[in-house]
Structures are given as structure tokens and as C-alpha cells.
Amino acid sequence: GAGVSQSPSNKVTEKGKDVELRCDPISGHTALYWYRQSLGQGLEFLIYFQGNSAPDKSGLPSDRFSAERTGGSVSTLTIQRTQQEDSAVYLCASSLAGRETQYFGPGTRLLVL
Amino acid sequence: DQQVKQNSPSLSVQEGRISILNCDYTNSMFDYFLWYKKYPAEGPTFLISISSIKDKNEDGRFTVFLNKSAKHLSLHIVPSQPGDSAVYFCAASFGNEKLTFGTGTRLTIIP
Numbered sequence: 111g112a113g114v115s116q117s118p119s120n121k122v123t124e125k126g127k128d129v130e131l132r133c134d135p136i137s138g139h140t141a142l143y144w145y146r147q148s149l150g151q152g153l154e155f156l157i158y159f160q161g162n163s164a165p166d167k168s169g170l171p172s173d174r175f176s177a178e179r180t181g182g183s184v185s186t187l188t189i190q191r192t193q194q195e196d197s198a199v200y201l202c203a204s205s206l207a208g209r210e211t212q213y214f215g216p217g218t219r220l221l222v223l
Numbered sequence: 224d225q226q227v228k229q230n231s232p233s234l235s236v237q238e239g240r241i242s243i244l245n246c247d248y249t250n251s252m253f254d255y256f257l258w259y260k261k262y263p264a265e266g267p268t269f270l271i272s273i274s275s276i277k278d279k280n281e282d283g284r285f286t287v288f289l290n291k292s293a294k295h296l297s298l299h300i301v302p303s304q305p306g307d308s309a310v311y312f313c314a315a316s317f318g319n320e321k322l323t324f325g326t327g328t329r330l331t332i333i334p
Binding site (some may be wrong): 114143152153155203211213216217 | 268269325
């Protein structure tokens, strides 16, 4: 069956440019998460969508980061004016509900030059 | 404030022996714990979970132990196989809250 998909798989951009990362969760999953993993680091929580509730944005590192989830399905993570420290693997996960097992996508590898 | 901690960033174990990965947590409200496994260039995959009403859960070669009084859980893999080489993350949650992940332990199985 279809799992979580993310696009692009790799993205190289120049410092100062904006980037958009896309996540397609598993159909029927109401919860969607964004994480990032920097080189040698653990999973850093960014943002959490649960159904129609207001998203939990407590993990977003700065106001350059934003995310939206349209129609309760696809989500886009936008990073404005990218910095070199934004280079990381950005992972998306979805689950049936907030505390259920999360299923991860393969990630988008972002490199900011 | 790191609520879920994996204090060993790496671990090497001989093939066939037991691998023990440890995880400590500080939030006594956590009542659901999971282990994820991550290969390079892939997203993490769910391995095994345990709720706080239990102290042990077993699935094939994988067993998770929970010690609530010590706020400690561990993952035992026996016997360890080369394909077990990966980064292992523990995670915890309570109520309907999101999971909180640890920083991961890189396990290397030596043939």
C-alpha cells in the first residue's frame, strides 16, 4: 500500500532563497508531523497537525519556517530566506491519531549553499 | 529540556550476541513508549511499543522493558544480526500528545 511520500527527495538551494517541501501522508491519517534531522543529531520536532485543530507550531525554529496542511491531507513546509544552518533532512510522518504509531516518509535532503 | 534521553550515541555488538539499547525519560506523565529504527537515507520505521501498564513486550528477537520507577526503558535484540545495524530512536508520549523522540543510538553489529 502507499506510504508517506515526500518531494523533492533532494534539494540544493542558495542562501537567501525560499524552498517548499511537500508531504503526502497515508490516506485517512489525521495526524501529520514535520521533523528535521541535522547531521549527527536526533529528530527535532517542528510542527504537528491533528485533524481540524490548530497546529502545534512549538518546534518551528524561527519565523522563517511555516507549514500548512490543505484539506486535511497534503502538507507543505516552507522555509523563507534559507540559511546554511537549515541544511538537514526534513522528515514527514503521519498517524491515525496523535499518539498512534507514526509512519515516516523517506525525507527531503536540503542543502543550503 | 530533553525529556527523552539516549545517553549512548553509539554501540558495537558482536553478531549473535545481545544488543541492549537504553533510554531514560524525565516526564512521569509519559504512558506510551516506542522504538524506531532508521537506516541511512530512509525515514525511521516503527519497531516495537509498550504502554505503561506493562513492563515487558516481546516481538520475535526484539523485547522492550519498561521500569517506571526508574523512568527507564530498554530495547533488547537477541541474537543480533548484521541487518540490525542502524540508528535506534526511542520515543514517548502521554494522552493524545505528540511523540517526543530521543537523540538516537547508532548500533553497529560486527560480523
